[in-house]
Structures are given as C-alpha cells and as structure tokens.
Amino acid sequence: xxxxxxPLRLPPQATDAGQRMQQYPPPExxxxxxxxxxxxxxxxxxxxxxxxxxxxxxxxxxxxxxxWVDKETFQVRKFEGNPAHPGSRGRNCAKGxxxxxxxxxxxxxxxxxxxxxxRGEGRWVxxxxxxVLQDIGGRIRRALQEGRHNEVMYHVxxxxxxxxxxxxxxxxxxxxxxxxxxxxxxxxxAGYAFWMGFDRPSPDxxxxxxxxxxxxxxxxxxxxxxxxQRIVEGQMAGAKLIVFDTRLSNTASRADTWIAPWPGSExxxxxxxxxxxxxxxxxxxxFVRRWVNWEEYLRLVHPDSPVTFESFETALKSLYAKxxxxxxxxxxxxxxxxLRSIAEDVANCGGKLAAHNWRSAAAxxxxxxxxxxxxxxxxVLTGSIGVEGGTSANAWDKWVPRPHRLAPHVKRWNExxxxxxxxxxxxxxxxxxxxxLKEGRxxxxxxxxxxYNPMWTNPDGFTWLEVLRDESKIGLHxxxxxxxxxxxxxxxxxxxxxxxxxxxxxxxxxxxxGQWIAFRQPVRRVALERIGKKVxxxxxxxxxxxxxxxxxxxxxxxxxxxDGSLGIRQxxxxxxxxxxxxxxxxxxxxxxENSVPGLPEAAAKEGLTPLAYMRRNGAFEIRAGAEAEFxxxxxxxxxxxxxxxxxTGILYTTAPASPPKNIVPTPAPVAxxxxxxxxxxxxxxxxFGFRTPSRKLEFYSTTLAEFGWPELAIxxxxxxxxxxxxxxxxxxxxxxxxxxxxxxxxxxxxxxxKWLVEISHSNPTWMHTSDAAxxxxxxxxLLRVATEIGYFVDRVWVTEGIxxxxxxxxxxxxxxxxxxxxxxxxxxxxxxxxxxxGGRWDLRQRKGVGPYKxxxxxxxxxxxxxxxxxxxxxxxxxxxxxSGSHCWHQKVKVTRAEPEDRYGDVHVDTRESHEVFKxxxxxxxxxxxxxxxxxxxxxxxxxxxxxxxxxxxxxAGVSGRSQ
Ligand code: SF4
Numbered sequence: 001x002x003x004x005x006x007p008l009r010l011p012p013q014a015t016d017a018g019q020r021m022q023q024y025p026p027p028e029x030x031x032x033x034x035x036x037x038x039x040x041x042x043x044x045x046x047x048x049x050x051x052x053x054x055x056x057x058x059x060x061x062x063x064x065x066x067x068w069v070d071k072e073t074f075q076v077r078k079f080e081g082n083p084a085h086p087g088s089r090g091r092n093c094a095k096g097x098x099x100x101x102x103x104x105x106x107x108x109x110x111x112x113x114x115x116x117x118x119r120g121e122g123r124w125v126x127x128x129x130x131x132v133l134q135d136i137g138g139r140i141r142r143a144l145q146e147g148r149h150n151e152v153m154y155h156v157x158x159x160x161x162x163x164x165x166x167x168x169x170x171x172x173x174x175x176x177x178x179x180x181x182x183x184x185x186x187x188x189x190a191g192y193a194f195w196m197g198f199d200r201p202s203p204d205x206x207x208x209x210x211x212x213x214x215x216x217x218x219x220x221x222x223x224x225x226x227x228x229q230r231i232v233e234g235q236m237a238g239a240k241l242i243v244f245d246t247r248l249s250n251t252a253s254r255a256d257t258w259i260a261p262w263p264g265s266e267x268x269x270x271x272x273x274x275x276x277x278x279x280x281x282x283x284x285x286x287f288v289r290r291w292v293n294w295e296e297y298l299r300l301v302h303p304d305s306p307v308t309f310e311s312f313e314t315a316l317k318s319l320y321a322k323x324x325x326x327x328x329x330x331x332x333x334x335x336x337x338x339l340r341s342i343a344e345d346v347a348n349c350g351g352k353l354a355a356h357n358w359r360s361a362a363a364x365x366x367x368x369x370x371x372x373x374x375x376x377x378x379x380v381l382t383g384s385i386g387v388e389g390g391t392s393a394n395a396w397d398k399w400v401p402r403p404h405r406l407a408p409h410v411k412r413w414n415e416x417x418x419x420x421x422x423x424x425x426x427x428x429x430x431x432x433x434x435x436x437l438k439e440g441r442x443x444x445x446x447x448x449x450x451x452y453n454p455m456w457t458n459p460d461g462f463t464w465l466e467v468l469r470d471e472s473k474i475g476l477h478x479x480x481x482x483x484x485x486x487x488x489x490x491x492x493x494x495x496x497x498x499x500x501x502x503x504x505x506x507x508x509x510x511x512x513x514g515q516w517i518a519f520r521q522p523v524r525r526v527a528l529e530r531i532g533k534k535v536x537x538x539x540x541x542x543x544x545x546x547x548x549x550x551x552x553x554x555x556x557x558x559x560x561x562x563d564g565s566l567g568i569r570q571x572x573x574x575x576x577x578x579x580x581x582x583x584x585x586x587x588x589x590x591x592x593e594n595s596v597p598g599l600p601e602a603a604a605k606e607g608l609t610p611l612a613y614m615r616r617n618g619a620f621e622i623r624a625g626a627e628a629e630f631x632x633x634x635x636x637x638x639x640x641x642x643x644x645x646x647x648t649g650i651l652y653t654t655a656p657a658s659p660p661k662n663i664v665p666t667p668a669p670v671a672x673x674x675x676x677x678x679x680x681x682x683x684x685x686x687x688f689g690f691r692t693p694s695r696k697l698e699f700y701s702t703t704l705a706e707f708g709w710p711e712l713a714i715x716x717x718x719x720x721x722x723x724x725x726x727x728x729x730x731x732x733x734x735x736x737x738x739x740x741x742x743x744x745x746x747x748x749x750x751x752x753x754k755w756l757v758e759i760s761h762s763n764p765t766w767m768h769t770s771d772a773a774x775x776x777x778x779x780x781x782l783l784r785v786a787t788e789i790g791y792f793v794d795r796v797w798v799t800e801g802i803x804x805x806x807x808x809x810x811x812x813x814x815x816x817x818x819x820x821x822x823x824x825x826x827x828x829x830x831x832x833x834x835x836x837x838g839g840r841w842d843l844r845q846r847k848g849v850g851p852y853k854x855x856x857x858x859x860x861x862x863x864x865x866x867x868x869x870x871x872x873x874x875x876x877x878x879x880x881x882x883s884g885s886h887c888w889h890q891k892v893k894v895t896r897a898e899p900e901d902r903y904g905d906v907h908v909d910t911r912e913s914h915e916v917f918k919x920x921x922x923x924x925x926x927x928x929x930x931x932x933x934x935x936x937x938x939x940x941x942x943x944x945x946x947x948x949x950x951x952x953x954x955x956a957g958v959s960g961r962s963q
Pocket of ligand 1: 056057058059060061062088091092093094095096097223224225226
C-alpha cells in the first residue's frame with residue numbers, strides 16, 4: 001500500500017490542480033508525470049505515469065493520443081490527446097480515448113488462431129507465430145515460384161499507415177493490393193482527379209470566408225475531429241457555413257444555411273450556382289484564364305471558334321445557362337430563393353471558399369463523381385485553389401517519407417482488382433470481387449483480409465459469404481484483425497493485430513493548410529524500452545501475443561524468401577547492417593533521418609536523434625500554412641534543361657527525374673515523345689503547373705473523352721438512379737440513404753469499445769412525419785424495407801429531420817454472430833440463425849444484447865438489448881460505370897412488417913444480386929484494347945507502364961494522350 005504523502009512532496013506540476021485540469025502535462029514531464037490516484041480518495045496517493053505519444057487508429061484522421069502508462073504495472077491507464085500533434089492539437093472525438101476499451105476488451109483475440117474444423121464452423125486451435133509464418137510464407141513462395149502472383153491478394157479496410165504496403169507488396173513482385181475505396185470515396189476521388197490529377201481536396205476551413213460541405217462533416221466527415229475544430233474556428237471568425245444534407249445531421253444543425261436536397265440532385269444545385277457566377281460575371285477571370293485548359297477545350301470541341309478567352313467565356317455562358325435556380329429547385333425540391341442566396345454567398349467568398357465532398361452524395365448516386373467535379377468547379381471559378389482559406393490538393397498538405405529501399409514497379413496487372421470494364425475507376429473494384437470469382441475470372445490462393453469486414457461492411461454480404469466458404473475460390477483466408485468480425489469467422493487463420501497503441505505506423509493527413517507526420521507507437525513496448533528492457537518483437541510487450549503488421553510483414557517476407565534467391569529479402573535488410581533483418585528502429589529511424597525535411601535539424605536542436613525526437617513527441621510539423629505546388633516558378637536550371645512545346649506551352653525535359661523524398665501518390669508524368677513534362681508557360685512565366693495531361697486544371701477532360709465518355713468530359717449533372725422520376729411515391733417507394741455515419745462508431749472495431757456501444761447501439765429507420773402518417777406508422781413500429789434483392793425489418797423513427805420521400809438508416813449497426821459467446825463482440829451483436837436454400841438466405845436474430853460474465857465487470861451491467869439491423873446485406877452491388885464507386889442509395893419499397901416478420905430479419909436472394917451485378921456491368925464502356933487505364937492517372941501500387949498495355953487499341957488518340 002502506498003503511503004499518503006503531502007502535496008509539498010510532489011513534483012511542482014502535480015500541486016496545481018487548476019493547471020492540471022486545464023492543460024496537458026508539459027512534454028518535459030512525460031517520463032514521470034504524477035497524479036493523485038482517484039481510487040484512493042480522500043487520501044492523496046500519488047501515481048506515477050509515463051506518457052507515450054501514439055496515433056489513434058479508429059478512423060482515418062490520425063489524431064494524436066498520449067498513452068498514460070502506469071509506472072508500477074506498466075498497463076495503459078487512459079488515453080488523452082497529444083498536444084504536440086499539429087492535426088488534432090490535443091483534441092479527440094469519443095473514439096480516441098475509447099482505444100482503452102479496445103485494449104482491455106474481454107472478448108479480444110489474444111493469440112494466433114488456426115481453423116480446426118470446416119470453414120465457418122467456429123472451431124479454432126491456438127498456434128505459434130513461427131508456425132503461422134512458415135505455413136503462409138511457404139504457400140506464397142510456391143505461388144510466386146509457379147508464376148501465380150495474382151493468386152496472392154492483400155485486401156485492406158482501414159490502412160492506418162502511409163507507405164508501408166508500397167514497400168512490401170512491390171518487393172514481392174505482385175499487383176495484389178485491394179482496398180475498400182470503391183465502397184467509400186471513389187466517386188469523390190474521380191471527380192477531383194479529373195480536374196487536377198490529385199484525388200482529394202484539402203480545405204483550409206479555419207481561414208475561409210465560406211465553407212461549403214456536402215456531408216455531415218462536422219460530426220463524421222473526412223477528417224472528422226481535425227476538420228471539425230477548424231470549421232468551428234472558421235465560423236467563429238465569421239465564415240458562413242453552408243451544408244447540403246438530406247438528413248438533419250448535427251452538422252446541418254450548426255450551419256448558417258442548411259438545405260435538404262433530394263438525393264442525387266446536388267450537382268444540379270452546384271451548376272446553378274456556377275451559372276449564377278458565370279452569368280453575373282462574378283468569377284475570378286484571371287485565375288480561370290491562367291489555370292484552366294480552356295484553349296484545349298476550344299480546340300477540341302469548338303474547332304471553328306477563335307482560341308480566345310472571350311470565346312471560352314461565351315461558350316461557358318451557353319453551356320451552363322440551362323442550370324437555372326428554377327431547374328435546380330425542381331430537381332432538388334429546395335426553393336429557388338434559397339439556392340440563389342447560397343449562390344450569392346459563394347459569389348461573395350472573396351477567393352476563400354473551403355469546400356469538401358468525400359462520401360455522401362458522391363458515394364450514393366449513379367454519376368456521383370460529378371458532384372465532386374461540380375463542387376470543385378465552384379472552387380475554380382472563385383479562384384480558391386491553393387490559397388489561404390481555399391481548397392488545396394491533398395498531396396500539397398501530406399508527407400509520406402520514402403523508405404530506405406523500394407522495389408521497382410511490378411510488371412504485372414491484376415484483372416481481379418483492375419478489370420478491363422473500369423479503366424477510370426478510383427480504385428480497385430473490390431466489392432465486385434466475389435462476383436468475379438463466381439464468374440471464374442480467377443481464384444485466390446492466399447487472401448489476406450486486414451482490418452476489413454467485407455461480409456458485413458460491403459453491399460451484398462451473402463455473396464461474400466458464398467465465396468469465402470468456397471475453398472476452390474479462396475485457398476487460404478488469413479484475417480489480420482484486432483477484433484472478431486463476421487468475415488474473420490470464415491477465415492483459416494485469425495491473426496491478432498494491434499489497436500492504435502499497440503503498433504508502429506507513420507501517418508500524415510491533409511487535415512488543414514500545412515504538412516505534418518505522426519508516429520504511431522506500441523505504447524507499452526516504448527515504455528518498457530525507456531526503462532531499458534529489450535523487446536525483440538512487439539507481441540512480447542502487447543497483451544497476449546497481439547502483434548503489429550510492420551514486423552509481421554518483414555518476418556513474412558524473410559520467410560517467403562529465406563535465402564534471398566527470389567530477390568525479395570534484399571528489401572527487408574537493414575540499411576545499417578548489410579544482410580541483417582531490418583528492425584523497427586532502423587526502418588522508421590532511417591526515414592526520419594533521411595526523408596523528412598527539417599526533422600533532423602529540429603531533433604538536433606534538442607540533442608536528440610530524429611527517431612528519439614519522434615518517439616518522444618509523436619509528431620512533427622513540416623510546414624504551416626497553405627502552399628500550392630502549381631504556382632511554383634521553375635528554377636533557371638530546370639528551365640535551361642527544358643524545351644517548350646509551342647502548341648501547349650508545356651515544358652519538357654529529357655533529364656532523368658530524381659526519386660522524391662515524399663512518396664505521397666501523385667499522377668505520373670504524361671510522356672508524349674517530347675520528354676518528361678516539368679512545367680507550363682503561364683503568361684510567359686515557366687511554372688510547375690498541375691500534374692494533368694494539359695498541365696492545367698482540366699475543365700475539359702481529354703481522358704474522359706478518350707476513354708469513352710465525351711459527353712461527360714466537362715462538369716455536368718447526371719440523373720441519379722434514385723432520381724424522383726424513378727421513384728413511385730404513390731406506390732410507397734422511397735429512397736433509402738444508407739451512407740451516414742454515427743460520430744461514435746466505426747465500421748467494425750467500435751463493437752469492442754464498451755463506452756461507444758453504450759452510447760450508440762440502434763439504427764432505426766428515419767421517416768418523415770408526413771410519410772409515416774400516410775403509412776399509418778408511429779415511432780417504434782416495425783417496417784419492412786424491400787430492395788431489389790431482398791428486405792430487412794427495422795423499427796421506424798418518425799421525425800421532421802428528413803425530406804419526405806426519403807428514409808435513412810445508419811450503416812454502423814446490425815452486427816451479428818453465429819455462436820453463443822464467440823465471434824463478434826457480445827456487447828454489440830445479436831446471436832443469429834442463418835438459413836440458406838439455393839442462394840436464398842434468411843438471417844433471424846435469436847437473441848439481442850444482454851449482460852454476461854467476463855473479465856470486465858462492466859459486461860454484467862449491460863442494460864441495452866439492441867444490436868441494430870444489418871441493412872447492407874440487402875443491397876445489390878451498383879458500380880458506377882465511370883468511377884467504379886458503389887452507388888449506395890437504394891430505391892426501396894416500404895410496407896408495414898408482415899405478421900411473421902421479426903425485428904432484424906434479413907432476406908436476400910444472391911442469384912438476383914448476381915443479375916443486378918450484370919446489369920450494372922453492362923453500363924460500362926471498356927476501351928477496346930490499347931490501354932487498360934490512362935497511365936498518368938493515380939493508381940495505388942502503380943505497375944510498370946508496359947503492364948498498362950492490353951491489345952492494340954482501335955480508339956484513336958487513346959494511347960498518345962494517356963501515356
Ligand atoms: S477523429 Fe476520433 S476516431 Fe478519428 S483519429 Fe481522431 S480521435 Fe480517433
């Protein structure tokens with residue numbers, strides 16, 4: 001028992017309660033911070049903590065955390081914000097501190113498990129990491145030796161790191177990366193990328209005059225907490241906040257102007273605003289003249305017009321004249337006068353428009369990518385690109401350090417992830433994988449699912465189940481996951497990987513106008529190493545034998561190529577000890593020393609190595625403020641080594657490029673035979689320009705035109721698959737919004753965080769009062785929501801907070817498990833019965849949530865019973881033919897539940913879902929040979945240029961422009 005001590009005997013920082021409550025412990029005290037032990041109250045018993053910075057892993061924002069390690073037990077006591085982190089600045093959302101729940105989750109997977117019975121039977125045996133590495137490594141080695149590279153696939157949900165797999169997978173020589181992007185941000189990415197090459201925006205909310213959001217950004221957006229705090233700062237400084245959200249979200253409630261448009265009409269509204277700017281001549285003429293590819297547009301589309309800016313302005317006026325406020329009002333259901341007032345606000349933004357769309361409308365609709373393209377048109381017209389208070393490209397505000405050694409681009413192309421039908425997709429057509437496997441387009445020998453739960457998260461989960469259980473389609477399924485999931489249940493290996501405080505990763509995000517990197521650390525390992533304990537592998541310091549991916553991949557790579565004969569091992573050797581296996585200190589330390597500008601100097605000032613600096617502070621600010629790459633004047637040396645193409649003004653060089661220290665994904669240079677483009681002449685001045693084929697902002701996308709979509713090459717409005725004309729409201733048809741997130745949950749892992757589940761555990765279907773009255777429904781009544789392939793049964797929540805004709809259901813809930821006491825967390829999932837007959841699936845909840853005994857006494861205090869309803873199972877895949885994005889919104893028919901229906905019931909016919917897949921596939925316009933994809937466009941894990949070639953192309957111009 002520790003004796004009570006007088007405050008006088010405590011370090012000075014612990015005696016000032018006010019300071020302690022209101023400020024973060026100063027960094028110089030992080031080795032030994034003292035606080036009273038609250039459990040000993042009223043006695044004053046000090047507890048000593050070591051504060052170790054790390055990075056939250058519960059969403060993509062990468063906020064800083066401080067892990068409070070009790071120096072007596074070396075257990076993590078709590079997580080608070082890291083004030084040294086430039087993105088989050090010491091603040092977190094509820095999910096950050098709840099990392100503690102995940103670490104202490106009584107149901108977590110603590111040891112590597114191997115399937116003991118048939119797939120999905122739920123019988124497992126504990127195995128050693130050595131056995132795991134040998135078995136999987138040997139299997140991959142055989143696949144590579146036999147030329148079956150495309151049978152190895154890595155499929156990630158939440159990456160949580162930058163640059164890691166770009167190091168690992170090319171070293172194996174595989175084109176095997178698969179992501180969740182096309183059920184998430186593909187639409188927005190495509191819309192931005194056709195403009196500027198980069199596929200995401202970086203708005204400077206804090207300094208904006210007008211903030212325009214097409215999302216519930218303040219509560220769940222991309223990047224949630226760092227953006228939210230800056231949006232509020234912007235508002236407090238006088239910025240106007242305009243929110244488009246069909247649902248009354250918390251974000252909408254904070255807006256100066258909130259509109260609730262019919263889903264899919266957003267682009268019509270944005271073009272009406274653009275038309276207002278253009279027709280009243282209130283756009284930044286000089287910016288548009290200098291940086292938009294209007295000359296190219298005129299030459300290709302109006303060859304008879306003089307190539308003058310005035311004739312472009314005439315064309316622009318006529319192109320968008322049809323988008324009146326009255327037209328947009330008819331499409332959206334929002335009054336024209338409101339749209340006009342928003343347009344006035346945009347017109348008066350003074351070149352400081354911070355605008356963002358990520359998921360929401362871009363992820364909901366057929367043609368959703370045009371929502372982002374039309375939104376960015378407003379940024380362009382107002383001259384708000386790359387300036388303070390405006391909107392930048394993500395890559396200008398992000399830094400991904402180059403590791404000591406990278407393999408060359410692989411010479412393979414994987415048609416399972418990059419099928420010929422979708423040459424412009426952003427990115428892998430991951431949610432179509434089970435249909436491709438069903439069609440026999442290929443098979444997988446080793447399939448890694450990593451922090452990914454496609455059976456539950458993706459649309460059409462039962463089709464996933466059908467292929468996951470089929471060993472002829474997936475030979476070995478390895479689930480790398482911190483928690484049980486519906487998908488992991490059907491794995492052959494379940495390998496426990498660390499939460500945010502149990503792993504190393506580098507992160508950098510475009511959270512604001514600036515540039516930073518942050519270092520996620522295994523907190524307990526770092527604390528043990530600070531007191532001199534040697535830890536060889538992170539699983540020695542984590543709970544049970546929970547590991548981390550970075551070390552796992554290094555060891556697995558050595559196992560695949562133990563003698564180096566495959567040429568793989570060389571990439572995983574130490575840069576400091578030739579021929580020896582690289583350590584985590586060496587991998588990260590080398591990047592901090594060599595690839596992060598300013599970090600070595602900042603560390604030296606404090607007498608630290610760059611690695612020690614990052615281990616102590618957890619983050620480093622590379623740059624503060626906006627910086628636009630495109631305006632950089634070329635140096636005299638660059639100009640001297642270049643020649644100008646007089647027709648386009650593009651400067652080319654034949655000098656070799658030096659490898660960049662920042663390996664953030666960028667578009668590839670558009671080589672044309674004249675050399676490598678390095679800039680463009682703007683008013684006689686050589687500047688860097690944009691990384692697009694024209695080197696300018698592409699109002700007219702030659703890429704879209706050449707790859708089969710000439711009518712969509714400029715920002716246009718595409719009628720959604722849920723356009724009001726297609727929804728028969730008299731027949732009780734509705735649009736179902738299924739894309740909204742709850743601020744307290746993430747897709748899979750929050751089910752293992754008791755604080756979060758206690759707050760959020762229901763997803764009733766929102767319905768407007770007028771619709772509910774028509775259907776005779778009251779809050780709490782059961783309703784059946786029928787999609788094209790099945791139905792689900794949910795309770796209704798009657799509210800004024802949604803547009804009539806539209807219903808909404810959050811996609812975070814409805815977790816389920818097949819066995820009592822095992823699988824998906826018991827505090828968040830229903831025990832279900834699953835029946836199948838010839839592709840017809842029925843899921844019925846046998847038992848909801850309830851108290852249970854575990855190592856955590858809180859599980860006996862569980863008071864809630866609801867686990868929500870799994871709606872995504874009933875959604876067919878609906879891939880947009882251009883961006884490849886799944887179009888999440890559903891046209892549904894709503895009725896009162898049938899007498900035999902029970903809450904949570906799900907019925908699906910996967911034969912029908914395959915037919916829907918084929919129907920949407922038929923919308924595509926695959927290039928007829930030539931190029932699988934424009935080489936210049938972003939592609940993660942870009943293969944060698946030669947791999948982009950397919951059969952010779954009959955389509956003129958495709959190869960030249962695109963390469
Ligand atoms: S926004 Fe919340 S969940 Fe996301 S990284 Fe920050 S603290 Fe974690």
